[in-house]
Structure formats: structure tokens, C-alpha cells
Amino acid sequence: MSRPTTPLRKLGVIGTALAAIVIAAGCTSNTADSDKNDSGGTDSAKAGSNDEAGETVTIGFSGPEADHGWLAAINSAALDEAEKYEDVELLAAEGTNDPSLQISQIETFINDEVDAIVLLPTDGAALTAVAIKAMEAGIPVVNVDREFSSPFAARTTILGDNYGMGVSAGTYACQLVEDNNLTNPVIAEIAGIDALPLTQDRSEGFAAALKECGEEVDNRVAAEFTVESGEAQASNLLQAAPKIDIIWNHDDDQGVGVKAAFDNANRDEFFFIGGAGSANAMRWIQDGEMEATVLYPPTQAADGIRLARLIAQNKGLSDLVQVEVPKRIVLNAPVVTKDNVEEYMPLGFES
Amino acid sequence: MNDNTAASGGALPAQAGSAGLPPEAPRTGRGGAPGVPASPVATFMRSGAARSLGLVVALVVLFVVGIITAGDRFASVDNMLTILRLASVIGVVSIGMTFVITGGGIDLSVGAIVALASVWATTLATQTIANDYHWTLMVTTALLVGTGCGLVNGVLVAYGRVVPFIATLAMLAAARGLAEILAGRRTQIVDVDGFTDFFGASVLGVPVLVIIFALVAAVGWVVFNRTTFGRRTFAVGGNPEAARLAGIKVKRHTMMLYALVGLCCGIAAIMLMARTTTGSSTHGLLYELDAIAAVVIGGTLLSGGRGTIVGTVFGVLIFTMLSNVFTLNNLSISAQSVAKGLIIVVAVLLQQRLAARSTST
Structure with missing residues (x-):
């Protein structure tokens, strides 16, 4: 039944394949990626x-x-x-x-x-x-x-400070509730990989801080730190809660997907708080598309x-007066907002 | 071949009835006998829908649970479209997977190919050229990369005689590695307006992504059930030696099956780029397992020779709807995974029962 495979046909197939490879190979370069991550940004630090x-x-x-x-x-x-x-x-x-x-x-x-x-x-x-x-x-x-x-x-x-990160996000959320006189606000959380202790710490800190102002997490989903999972989880979350006041997303890497889900669903009625502090997130904050992000240095x-x-x-x-290096240093988890984003921009990493 | 054409309809009516099948169904025997007008029931039985009956029931149960527990939030048009949109990417991959599994193979590299295609199509170079000429260049790149990877798999399996499991396992590792190298482990944002405008749009309220899924499923169904290519797929998967003796070029057909699933991965990569507005080496993680699960609960035989596109679509929808219902009820991801495992087991057990009944003598 099948047509005979002539050498010519074979040649045609191979030729097409080769052409495809050549065309596609032209598309691999990423060289103009010149925004070389200047993380650190601590050059100005002490020159003691x-x-x-x-x-x-x-x-x-x-x-x-x-x-x-x-x-x-x-x-x-x-x-x-x-x-x-x-x-x-x-x-x-x-x-x-x-x-x-x-x-x-x-x-x-x-x-x-x-x-x-x-x-x-x-x-x-x-x-x-x-x-x-x-x-x-x-x-x-x-x-x-x-x-x-x-x-x-x-x-x-x-x-x-993962717990501290949650606390910072929660405290900031409480402040938003107070500043905007939100009654019965719907607060949502998009966590990272749930099995990791760091995710659990962040969520515990968030819940503890919210409790201080009498609030709690109404809807919670967990993504996997990837853009794709962020988009999928956020899409479902938006359907779960027709109106949301505050969303905290643990991780700005997955945040790219989370943001895409918001855009796909045309939803922006809420304050969007991020986590980690990527350059993307900081640019969104500058553009007013994101409320804040909690830094994880x-x-x-x-x-x-x-x-x-x-x-x-x-x-x-x-x-320090002490002559030895301390035993333990816990870095602060500050909240980056429109007011101080310029200061933290050098710390932002490209996700 | 793929039909549950029970020769003697050995199943007891009572049993068949309890499995949700019309009792007279098995007795129709080879219902397609020439000259004998097939009853509607027999026609139904020979369609893929009958084998998918358990799945329809599962989907309806999920639907009812969704309405009871989440009410309007679940039953809204918006939510249905969200479910379909989330199902569409893995759905397209699963359609391709149905072909390759029915053809007696397996492809573990689908997720990695999706990642590689999405990265290749969103490199700065591709996007710059696409901005200068036309956004379809990104589409072409993704399709070429996907098909190319599939061809490599196919050549290895068909002509290199590497076991599919191993050949595609190698591709799984290599393609994702290459994706990481190309992307430098960065997330590449899609910045070509034409691309996002086209794929992010809706036609009459239906997202373009969902339309693509529907098209791929429809074309897949036709090719699978109504063309020589489809019939050869069943033959090759059922008994390659017999197929070869019947004059089918088994090797070439096998190679084409892998190229086909690669093409589907390319399409899925484009859809994922539109959905997330990014290309990333972390795209498509564990797609191979999700796709295989959807295909298998759909009723396609993992050993090849029998398959159903309709079942696969139902399988994908069940898993997507499951996550949606769980999220709407604010339940944890862990609980979702447990439910997913249960569904796989129950579905496969059900399928086996049904298959045993329809073929027992």
C-alpha cells in the first residue's frame, strides 16, 4: 500500500531536515543579553x-x-x-x-x-x-x-530569614488593610514548593503577622517555583476567589507566570506582593503593576x-567591637515598594 | 482491531449493565457485518465514546462535586474556559502521546522537548528576527525544533533499534540540558507583540489556545480513525511483525510517529509561550507523566495496538478539572496528588474490567 521510497524522496526529506536545522540554528543566540547581572551592588560598601x-x-x-x-x-x-x-x-x-x-x-x-x-x-x-x-x-x-x-x-x-519574609509580607498586608480601610479583605497566598521547610516557614510567618491584625489567609495555593506552575496555580486561584484584595506570591521567579495569569484573566483589583526581589518584580513596582516585594537577599x-x-x-x-566574626548572621527581609525601589534595584536579579 | 468487537458477547447482561453498558451491546458481535444495518447502540459501542464511558461518568461526578462545593464560582463560563485553557497545553502533548503509545512506543522526552522548543523560539536572536520580519518565525522555530527532536527519537528507535524508553530518556536529559544552556537558566520573556496578541486573543469568547487544542484533537481524531496512517499505527502497535508482512514500512512509520509527537510538543511550546509569556527551561516539567497518565486512563493500551483520542481528551480534562475543583475548595496540593493517584488506579481498573468483558468468550 505504501508508496515506494525512492532515493530522491529520501534526499528531499534529508534536505528539508538540514534546511530546518540551519534555519533554527540561527535562532539560538542569546548574546545581546547585555544586562549582565550586577548583583552584589555592594562595591560601595566599606573600604575599611x-x-x-x-x-x-x-x-x-x-x-x-x-x-x-x-x-x-x-x-x-x-x-x-x-x-x-x-x-x-x-x-x-x-x-x-x-x-x-x-x-x-x-x-x-x-x-x-x-x-x-x-x-x-x-x-x-x-x-x-x-x-x-x-x-x-x-x-x-x-x-x-x-x-x-x-x-x-x-x-x-x-x-x-524565611519566617521573617512571611512576617514582612504579612505586616505589609496588614498595613494595606488599615490604610485602605478594607473590611473583610480576601487575602490569598501563592506559596512555593510546599514540601520545603523554607516554604512552610514563609507561610507560618505570613499567617502569624496577619493574625496580629485579625486577618487570615482565605485562599492558598502552592506552585513549584516555575513560571508554568505559577501561571496554572494563579489561574485556578483567580477562579476560586472572584474578588481578592491582597495576594502574596512567595517567589518572583514563578511570579512571571503569576503575573501572566492575572493579565490573561484581566484581573488587577488586588494588591500584588511578591517575594525574593527579582529585577522583573522591581520593574513592575516602578511601573505600578506590583505593590511590593519582600527581599530574600x-x-x-x-x-x-x-x-x-x-x-x-x-x-x-x-x-563590630568584637574581634571575631559572629557565629550567626540572619539577614533582614525588607519590603521593597515604589518609595525605595531605586535603592534596591542593584540587588534585583534577572529571573 | 481497536474496537471491543466481542465475538460472542460472553458478558452476562447483568454484569454489563452494572458496568454502565447497555446489556444488549455485546451481543451485536461483529456489528459491522456487511449488509446488516448496525443499530444505533452498536454504532455507539464501536465508537470511542463507549470505551470512554467510565471517563464520562468520572467527569460528570467531578462536575457535580464542583457545582455542589463551589457553586457559581465553578459553573461560571470564566471558570470553564480557565479549565479548558489549562488543559489545552498538556492536551496537545497527550494527543501526540496517544499516537506513539498506540504505535507500540513511548515518549518520555515530551516535557523536555516542550522546554527546548519554548527556549529556542524565545531567544533574543529569534525574537529580534521575529520583530524585524514576522512573529510567525517564532512559531516556525518552535515547530521545527519540536519535530526535529521527535525525528531524532524516531531514527534512534526505528533505525538505531534503541528501546523507546531509553532513546527518549536520553532525549529527556539532553533536550532539557540544551534548553538550560541556551537560556542560561534565565526566564526569557516574550516581547513580540504580534505573537502575544494573536495567541492571547479570544474568538467569540473562546481563547485561541482552546481553539488550537480543539483543532489538534479533531485533526488527531480524523488521522487516527479515518486514514491509512491511523490504521497503520494500530497495526504497527498491535503486531509489528504482522504489519511488516502486510507490507507496512514499520520502521518509517515508527519514525513518523515520534516526529508527530515532536510536532505536538512544538505546538504545545507555542501555547505555553502564549500562556505564560515566557520561554523557559523549566517549562513542561513532568509532562511525560501527566501525558502518559491522561492517555492511559483514557483507555489507550500501554502495550500498543489499541487507542482512543476521545479518551485521551477526557483524561486530560479530568485531571485539569480535578485541580480546579480542589483549588476552588482551598484544598492542598498534596490532597490533589492523592486524588490523582486514586483516579488513575480506579480508571485503569474500570477499563480493564470493561475490556475483559468485551473480549471474553
Whole structure:
């Protein structure tokens, strides 16, 4: 029944395929992506005696795979920060989401006898044992963002405040309720991956802050930190609540999808609060398309590098009287609004 | 071949009745016997709708639950369109998946291909050229990338004799990796007005995305049930050796099936770009599982040789409506997943019962 496949026909098929490849290949370039993420933005920061070159130290850095904008910003900020110091030699391991691979990376650092390790674990608990091993080998470990399960695993811990993020968002929502005299406001929440402790912390903080002003979350959905899931969850959420007064979306990366869902449904009757602080979100705030976003600093690992350098060089934080680097630093989760967005713009990361 | 043409109608009327089938149905035997005018019931039985009866029931149950628990919010036109819009992207992928599974294969790389096509079609270079010439260039790019990936799968499976599971697993890893490299793990915003205007629009209140889904489903149904290509698909999936002896070019047909599902992924990528206004390497995560689930609960045999487009469409709608009903009732995602698992099991058990009844002698 089928027509015979002549060589000519075959040739035609192959030719078409080749042409297709050539045409499509012309479309891969992303080079004009010139808005190189200048995260960090801390160049203007202190130029005290601590920044003067000291003895050269080797720092090992390992973090998760940069599979979304915030983590990409974390990594690039850390690498850029190390570049700034001529007395820092950075050994950066390939980002991975596999705890066992990350453990072997840390073991390599221990064997290489680095002077300090900056570690953003894929899973805090899973990396605790190897961090303790490093500490016992006399290598100070700086724990970034996701906490170890033992206090002996890190010399110092620097982390964003997920609970605080929820509190900031909730407090801001309360203020909106008060300022706009909203009676019985409908408050919605679009969380990130629900199984993660960080999502649970954010939601708990949000609920706790809302409780302070007698409000609560009326509708809640959870997306997966991806644009697509954000769009899908937000679309359903908008149908669940015909009128919404305030929406807090945990993550600006998924926020691109959330915003698309709002636009698709022609809904903008609510105050839209974001989270993390992407450059997109900050531009929306400038344009009046978003009310505010709660910052979750993408510079933690960069700060981790600085702290590791100071620890390895036996220095303290020059702005503190105490001569040693503190044991634990929790970064603030400020709310970025139209009033202060210019100030925070340099911290915004491209999602 | 695909029809539940019970030779002797062995099922007891009582049993058939309890399964929601008209008792006389199995007795019609090979109802298509020439000269014998088929009764409406027999015609119905041989249509895909009958096999999808369990699905229709499930959909109606979900619908009723939705109306009872969420009332007007659920039954509104807006909400129905939202459900259809959310179903349309995975729906198009599932139509392609129906072909490849019926043809005896499987494609695990659909989500990754969607991601790669969406990224390739939204790179700055593509968008710049598209802005200079015409937005359809983005559409063409996505379709070419999708079909190209499908062809690679097809060649590997058909001519390279790689097991479909492995060949497409390799594509799953490679395509998403390439998407990440191209995008630099960034979300690429679509900034071509013509594109978003066209695909974001509605015709007579129906979103263009839903219309595309309907078109793909309709064309898919015709190709599947009314063309030589469709009949060959059943033959190749049912018994490749017999198909080869019957003169079907099995290898070439298999290759074309994978190219077809790739094309569907390209279409889905365009729709996703319109829905989210972005191209991203995180698009289409776990689409392979969602599509396979929809196809299987739809009644397509995972081992090939039997399939139904109508069932697949119902399968997709059931899952989408399920999330919608859950969200409308403010229930957690975890509860949704449990319900989804239950539905898959119940649906497949039901299908097996029905299939066993209609083929038992």
C-alpha cells in the first residue's frame, strides 16, 4: 500500500531536515543579553582595613545547581565577590542538586586542605556530617542559607530569614488593610514548593503577622517555583476567589507566570506582593503593576565568601567591637515598594 | 482491531449493565457485518465514546462535586474556559502521546522537548528576527525544533533499534540540558507583540489556545480513525511483525510517529509561550507523566495496538478539572496528588474490567 521510497524522496526529506536545522540554528543566540547581572551592588560598601589584601587564602565554594534565577544570582554573586579580592583563591565546585555528589565535593576540599569552605547545601541535614568532618580537620565552614542540623558543623551561619519574609509580607498586608480601610479583605497566598521547610516557614510567618491584625489567609495555593506552575496555580486561584484584595506570591521567579495569569484573566483589583526581589518584580513596582516585594537577599553566598576570607585571615567584622566574626548572621527581609525601589534595584536579579 | 468487537458477547447482561453498558451491546458481535444495518447502540459501542464511558461518568461526578462545593464560582463560563485553557497545553502533548503509545512506543522526552522548543523560539536572536520580519518565525522555530527532536527519537528507535524508553530518556536529559544552556537558566520573556496578541486573543469568547487544542484533537481524531496512517499505527502497535508482512514500512512509520509527537510538543511550546509569556527551561516539567497518565486512563493500551483520542481528551480534562475543583475548595496540593493517584488506579481498573468483558468468550 505504501508508496515506494525512492532515493530522491529520501534526499528531499534529508534536505528539508538540514534546511530546518540551519534555519533554527540561527535562532539560538542569546548574546545581546547585555544586562549582565550586577548583583552584589555592594562595591560601595566599606573600604575599611579589612578589605586590604592579607595573606592569600584558598576558599572552597559549593552550592546547588542554579536551576532558577535566584540561585543563579547566588552563585554568580559569590564568584564575582571572590574576584574582587586578590588574596582570595576560589575553588568553585560545579553546582549540583545531588547531596552525595556535594558531599564528595566537600571531601575533595578537605583533602586539598583549603583554608575555608563556603557551603550552600542542597539539603542541610544531608551535608551536616561532612561539614563536621571539615570542622574537625580544622577547616572553618561557612553555612549559607540552608542550615545544618548540628551547631558543630559550621563556624558561622549566614542565612536569609524565611519566617521573617512571611512576617514582612504579612505586616505589609496588614498595613494595606488599615490604610485602605478594607473590611473583610480576601487575602490569598501563592506559596512555593510546599514540601520545603523554607516554604512552610514563609507561610507560618505570613499567617502569624496577619493574625496580629485579625486577618487570615482565605485562599492558598502552592506552585513549584516555575513560571508554568505559577501561571496554572494563579489561574485556578483567580477562579476560586472572584474578588481578592491582597495576594502574596512567595517567589518572583514563578511570579512571571503569576503575573501572566492575572493579565490573561484581566484581573488587577488586588494588591500584588511578591517575594525574593527579582529585577522583573522591581520593574513592575516602578511601573505600578506590583505593590511590593519582600527581599530574600541573593547575596548571601557572596557575604559567605567575605566571612570565610575574614575567618581564614583571623580578622573580625570591622564594624563590630568584637574581634571575631559572629557565629550567626540572619539577614533582614525588607519590603521593597515604589518609595525605595531605586535603592534596591542593584540587588534585583534577572529571573 | 481497536474496537471491543466481542465475538460472542460472553458478558452476562447483568454484569454489563452494572458496568454502565447497555446489556444488549455485546451481543451485536461483529456489528459491522456487511449488509446488516448496525443499530444505533452498536454504532455507539464501536465508537470511542463507549470505551470512554467510565471517563464520562468520572467527569460528570467531578462536575457535580464542583457545582455542589463551589457553586457559581465553578459553573461560571470564566471558570470553564480557565479549565479548558489549562488543559489545552498538556492536551496537545497527550494527543501526540496517544499516537506513539498506540504505535507500540513511548515518549518520555515530551516535557523536555516542550522546554527546548519554548527556549529556542524565545531567544533574543529569534525574537529580534521575529520583530524585524514576522512573529510567525517564532512559531516556525518552535515547530521545527519540536519535530526535529521527535525525528531524532524516531531514527534512534526505528533505525538505531534503541528501546523507546531509553532513546527518549536520553532525549529527556539532553533536550532539557540544551534548553538550560541556551537560556542560561534565565526566564526569557516574550516581547513580540504580534505573537502575544494573536495567541492571547479570544474568538467569540473562546481563547485561541482552546481553539488550537480543539483543532489538534479533531485533526488527531480524523488521522487516527479515518486514514491509512491511523490504521497503520494500530497495526504497527498491535503486531509489528504482522504489519511488516502486510507490507507496512514499520520502521518509517515508527519514525513518523515520534516526529508527530515532536510536532505536538512544538505546538504545545507555542501555547505555553502564549500562556505564560515566557520561554523557559523549566517549562513542561513532568509532562511525560501527566501525558502518559491522561492517555492511559483514557483507555489507550500501554502495550500498543489499541487507542482512543476521545479518551485521551477526557483524561486530560479530568485531571485539569480535578485541580480546579480542589483549588476552588482551598484544598492542598498534596490532597490533589492523592486524588490523582486514586483516579488513575480506579480508571485503569474500570477499563480493564470493561475490556475483559468485551473480549471474553
